[in-house]
């Protein structure tokens with residue numbers, strides 16, 4: 001099935017909107033015409049919503065899943081083009097991410113992962129292009145430069161950040177950590193600038209921007225420290241956890257397992273292509289209205305609508321001021337992720353940074369397609385933003401500029417997350433002060449409405465793991481309230 005989402009360009013076909021995905025659900029609903037009062041309505045079929053849906057149907061509750069798109073997966077979905085999965089959003093997972101690994105293990109998918117990096121082919125080097133010129137280095141030199149820059153960046157306590165964030169899943173455990181949320185990445189770079197070589201600085205800034213996809217000024221230094229802590233306080237950990245292991249069959253092959261398991265209970269109703277416009281809590285039930293006027297009611301509602309688009313839905317009673325303010329501020333990640341299929345087979349082992357002049361900053365050889373081309377994945381963001389579909393020649397130029405002479409482009413595949421009306425951005429990355437002022441408010445419930453999204457997870461916030469953490473939390477809350485307690489159950 002082809003989703004409305006995503007774009008593909010080839011020299012033969014030009015630009016086309018919509019790409020095939022196994023995450024498209026057809027027919028888009030299984031609801032009969034008779035209205036029903038559900039136990040729980042889940043808004044959003046990303047990993048938060050899919051986890052909550054799966055857990056609540058398994059617990060015996062009647063669940064309605066309402067999703068704006070034609071597919072599951074939200075910000076994590078893959079497009080299978082010619083039997084090869086291009087990851088349009090969330091991609092990499094790791095066994096050190098507890099919630100995601102439990103699910104990978106539960107669905108017996110441990111052997112369905114593969115490595116992105118393969119340093120065994122011809123163009124086996126790192127290419128650093130800056131305003132000062134181009135340097136070609138070994139991958140070991142790449143690691144050394146990045147590790148050196150990053151260690152200077154995070155070492156605010158003489159212990160690589162361990163004293164500031166000793167518990168990565170309770171990041172404000174040490175009250176002093178809050179002061180680092182007052183700082184931007186730019187503030188911290190200014191403080192250590194004299195200790196950085198030009199190549200260290202360019203590589204460090206590129207890596208920080210790869211993580212936040214904002215600008216250095218809009219990137220919270222605290223949130224970067226939080227990522228660093230999650231990755232075991234090391235550059236090696238960052239590479240392993242953040243960017244190494246992906247599903248051979250793509251993310252949609254994982255997401256569909258949650259959906260199918262929920263469906264198999266016989267307690268799941270669903271409606272896709274149904275953007276929600278309002279949510280009204282009447283005390284004894286919650287009613288939602290879709291843009292085209294359909295109404296559904298349930299005893300509880302789990303909203304997994306992301307932070308950056310929560311203000312597009314009207315709530316009655318209105319959201320509290322702190323959550324509404326946080327929603328209006330939003331997160332800063334405007335990632336531009338572009339997949340390029342290129343004819344040079346040897347580029348499989350290439351990695352590169354082109355910064356700050358290029359519209360795409362960081363790229364790696366990520367696979368070999370069935371036709372033998374190299375798949376290179378490129379990342380950019382707010383610092384030099386581009387809407388890829390608006391000017392394909394400009395996008396091709398940005399890809400070519402990552403490795404001039406070596407990028408003979410056969411295909412481009414991408415999703416414009418900035419213009420996506422159900423995301424308005426990519427993974428959560430906080431600007432300064434948002435987390436220290438508003439994390440608790442983002443996580444709080446609102447009467448019979450429970451909020452779950454990776455954007456306000458406490459552990460791997462911003463990641464698939466954080467989405468599953470949040471879906472699990474929401475399902476537990478609802479189960480505790482709607483299911484009889486074990487003591488009561490034993491008397492039934």
Ligand code: FAD
Nearest residue numbers: 044046047048068074075089090091092276454462463464
């Ligand atoms: P979402 O996936 O955003 O789900 C919310 C759902 O709500 C969506 O399906 C949306 O359509 C729906 N919705 C929104 N508004 C409405 C409405 N009004 N009515 C009805 N439905 C609505 N994470 C990793 O772990 N590893 C990675 O490598 C990684 N890379 C990433 C790369 C990119 C480019 C992007 C975009 C994300 C990446 N992430 C990665 C992050 C990860 O994808 C997200 O954190 C995670 O998928 C969020 O899941 P969620 O369910 O919390 O939110």
